[in-house]
Amino acid sequence: MRIYAIGDLHLPGGQEKPMEVFGAHWENHFEKIRADWESRVEENDVVLLPGDTSWAMSMEDAKDDIARIMALPGRKMLLRGNHDYWWSSLTRVRMLLPEGNRAIQNDAFDLGDFVVCGSRGWLLVSENAGESQDKKVFEREKIRLELSLQDAEKKAQGKPIVCMMHYPPFLSGEGDTDFTRLLEKYRVKLCVYGHLHSDGVKMGFNGERNGIQYRLVSCDALDFRLLDVTDCVIE
Numbered sequence: 001m002r003i004y005a006i007g008d009l010h011l012p013g014g015q016e017k018p019m020e021v022f023g024a025h026w027e028n029h030f031e032k033i034r035a036d037w038e039s040r041v042e043e044n045d046v047v048l049l050p051g052d053t054s055w056a057m058s059m060e061d062a063k064d065d066i067a068r069i070m071a072l073p074g075r076k077m078l079l080r081g082n083h084d085y086w087w088s089s090l091t092r093v094r095m096l097l098p099e100g101n102r103a104i105q106n107d108a109f110d111l112g113d114f115v116v117c118g119s120r121g122w123l124l125v126s127e128n129a130g131e132s133q134d135k136k137v138f139e140r141e142k143i144r145l146e147l148s149l150q151d152a153e154k155k156a157q158g159k160p161i162v163c164m165m166h167y168p169p170f171l172s173g174e175g176d177t178d179f180t181r182l183l184e185k186y187r188v189k190l191c192v193y194g195h196l197h198s199d200g201v202k203m204g205f206n207g208e209r210n211g212i213q214y215r216l217v218s219c220d221a222l223d224f225r226l227l228d229v230t231d232c233v234i235e
Contacts (some may be wrong), residue, residue: 001113003233004041004074004226005048006033007166007194008218011065013056013086025220032224034072040226041074046111047226050194050217051081051120051166059096062086066096076101077109079118081166081194104164106144108152114189114233117152118164119145121193124177142178149186160189160233168193168216172205184210190232194218 011030041047053069056062069076076097080087087093093103102109108117122141125134145165152161169179169191183191190213196204197220204216213232 001230001234002040002042002045002228003048003114003162003230004037004045005050005164005192005215005217005229006219006222006226007048007050007192008052008081008197008220009033009049009054009065009069010052010083010219011054011056011068013054013061013065025224029219029224030068033219033226036225037072037074040228041072043073045074046077046116047072047074048077048079048116048162048164048192048217048229050079050118050164050192052083052194053078053081054086055083056086059086059088059092063096070096070098070101075111077111077116077118077164078103079164079166080105080120082120104148106148106151108148108155108161110155110159114160114162115152115156116162116164117148119148121145121165121167121169121179123167124171124179138178142182145179145182149182149188153186161186162233163188163191165191165193167195168204169214170205171203180210180212183212188212190215190229192217192227192229196221 054062054065090105104118108115122138125138170177192215201221205214
């Protein structure tokens, strides 16, 4: 079994949403992703998808995008991103997915060799941010992340824990955050995240920090190719 990750697919969701407005490299971006995916991923492999899967505003409009992803090889693990407005009911999302695939939302799933968990995260705010709206959401997301990590710890029984987040848990060159402290508390082996694009990619951290491997996997940061993270998880 190989483990791959790629995020921020930004499929159109029934809308006229040409991604080329964000740069010529986005032209036919899903065709590039699909070609790479089909050439490398086998049916027993796992693909981690940490959010912003579709621009759809409703579950009905997201169905075609989800079907396109589910038709590709491997077991897909989906997380909600900040643009996944179609993701309203976890029960309904899970009903869209064929057996063996999973939507992760503040919980964890045992994949045999490892356990995957995850939560969306939020914009990083300082401890002195007061009672701003971002601070309130940040505090809620900390609770949700810990719920997911607690479930993972329970199910892992010593197996590696992989955590998906949509927002980066910290930014390159900056210090610890409440998110990184939680990931370290529960001894996460690998954290994959997305959300960063264009010049923002430079703010992402790739590498090991305090015993955890971090990988930025937004699709344009990967040149629209899946990242093989197997060696980060299974030694």
